[in-house]
C-alpha cells in the first residue's frame with residue numbers, strides 16, 4: 001500500500017503520496033473538483049503556492065482535453081507525488097482524437113509552459129494525457 | 139452518462155451531479171483531500187456553508203471508520219448529489235470489524251447528528267459506510 | 277419557481293456603466309457564462325451604434341474576482357477579441373491578477389488585449 | 397538535511413506562556429501532531445510540580461486557527477481531559493470556533509472542557 005512515506009535525501013525530505021484516483025462524469029463543472037483535490041494533494045506534499053497554481057492549470061488542461069475531445073464517457077484522473085514531482089494522468093474513451101485540433105494545440109502550449117514534461121498517448125480507443133510539475137528544492 | 143442536469147421542481151431547481159469516485163491509499167492525511175473534493179461537489183450543487191460543514195464532517199467520519207478499522211487497503215469514496223441530497227459512500231477491505239468498538243460508536247454518534255441518514259454494511263470481507271446530508275429548500 | 281439553489285462556478289454581470297464584472301474561475305464551466313455576458317454587452321454596443329465616448333466598441337472586463345483561468349477560458353476571451361477587432365474595438369482587462377497574466381504570456385496572447393490595470 | 401518540504405495539515409506549538417497554539421484541521425493526521433504538543437506541555441507541568449498560578453495542571457489550547465475537527469481529533473482532546481482530570485486539572489479551550497463547539501455538543505462532551513472564549 002502506498003502510504004505517505006518520508007524519504008530522506010541529501011537536500012530535503014521528499015514525501016511520496018498517492019496514487020489518488022478520481023473518476024467523474026464528463027461534466028465541465030467537475031474540473032474545479034479535480035483542481036481542488038489536486039491542490040489538496042500538492043499542499044500536503046509541500047508544493048508552494050506558485051507550484052500549486054501550475055498544478056491547477058495542468059489538471060484543468062488535462063480535463064479540457066479529455067472532456068472536450070473525449071467520447072462523453074467517464075473521465076479518470078490520477079495524482080501521484082514522488083521524487084519531488086507531481087504527476088497528473090488522465091484517461092477517457094475517445095472516438096477520433098485530432099491531436100492537431102487548434103484547441104488541443106492551445107492546451108498543449110499551456111502544458112508545455114507550466115509542466116516540466118507532458119504527453120498524450122492514444123491506444124485502443126482511449127486517450128491518456130499526463131503532465132508533471134517539479135517541486136523546487138529549497 | 140451522469141452529466142449535470144437541472145431538474146425543475148415546484149420549489150427549487152435541484153442539480154444532479156456525480157457519481158464522483160475517489161480511490162486513495164489509507165493515508166490519514168488524505169482525509170483532507172476527500173473533504174476538499176466533497177466540498178467542491180457540494181458547493182457547485184448549491185449546498186450552503188453549514189451544510190458543507192456537515193458534509194465535511196460526514197466524509198471525514200467515513201474516512202476515520204475505513205482507515206482506522208479497515209485492513210490497510212485502498213479506500214474508495216463516492217459522492218453523489220441527487221434529489222437535494224448529498225450522499226457519501228465509502229468502502230474498503232476489512233479483516234474483522236467490531237461495530238461496537240468505542241471509536242466507531244463515537245464516529246456513528248457524529249454521523250447520526252450531522253446526517254439525515256447513515257449506515258454501515260459488512261459483507262464479503264468489505265465494509266460499506268454511507269451517509270446523506272439533505273439540502274435545505276429555500 | 278424560486279432561484280435555483282445551484283451555485284455557478286463563475287458570475288459575470290454587465291454593470292450599469294457597461295463594465296462586465298467577473299468573479300470565479302474562467303474554465304470549461306465558467307467560459308460559457310462569461311460568453312453570455314460578453315454577448316449581452318456586444319448587443320448593447322451594437323444598439324448604441326458604438327458611438328460612445330471614450331472608446332467606442334470596447335468590451336471592458338473587471339477581472340478583480342478572477343483567480344483562475346485555463347485554455348478553455350482563454351478561448352472565450354480570444355473570441356471576444358476577434359469580434360472586437362472586426363468592429364474596430366478592443367477587449368480591455370481591468371484589475372487583472374497574475375494567474376491570468378501568466379496564461380496570456382505563455383500562450384503569446386497578451387497583445388490581443390488592452391491591460392488597463394493589475395489587481396492591487 | 398534541511399527542513400522537510402512537506403506541510404503538515406496541523407501545527408501545534410507550546411508558546412512561552414505554556415499555551416498550545418493550534419492551526420489546522422484536527423483530524424486523523426492532525427490529532428497525533430496535537431497529541432505531541434499536549435505531551436510536551438504535560439511534561440512541563442510535571443516538571444514544574446504543577447504548583448503554578450492561576451490554574452495548576454491546566455492545559456490551555458488556543459483554537460483560533462481550528463476550523464475543522466472530527467471524532468478522531470476529538471479523541472485526542474478527550475484523552476487529554478482524562479489525564480487532566482487524574483491530576484486535578486482541566487483542558488481549557490480558548491477562542492473556540494463553532495465547528496468545534498458543534499462537535500462537542502453532538503457528542504455530549506462539552507462539559508469535559510472548560511470553554512474560556514469563543515472565536516470572535
Ligand SMILES: Nc1ncnc2c1ncn2[C@@H]1O[C@H](COP(=O)(O)OP(=O)(O)O)[C@@H](O)[C@H]1O
Nearest residue numbers: 102105106109351354355356357358383384385
Ligand atoms: N494559440 C493561439 N494563439 C493565439 N490566438 C489564438 C490561438 N488559438 C486561438 N486563437 C484566437 O482565438 C480567437 C478565437 O478563436 P475561435 O475559437 O475561432 O473564435 P470563435 O469561436 O469565436 O469563432 C481567434 O482570434 C484566434 O486567432
Ligand SMILES: Nc1ncnc2c1ncn2[C@@H]1O[C@H](COP(=O)(O)OP(=O)(O)O)[C@@H](O)[C@H]1O
Nearest residue numbers: 240243244247471474475476477478503504505
Ligand atoms: N462517546 C464518548 N463520549 C464521551 N467520552 C468519550 C467517548 N468516547 C471516548 N470518550 C472519552 O475519551 C477519553 C479518552 O479515551 P481513550 O481513547 O480511552 O483515552 P486514551 O487513549 O488516552 O487511553 C476518555 O476519557 C473517554 O471517557
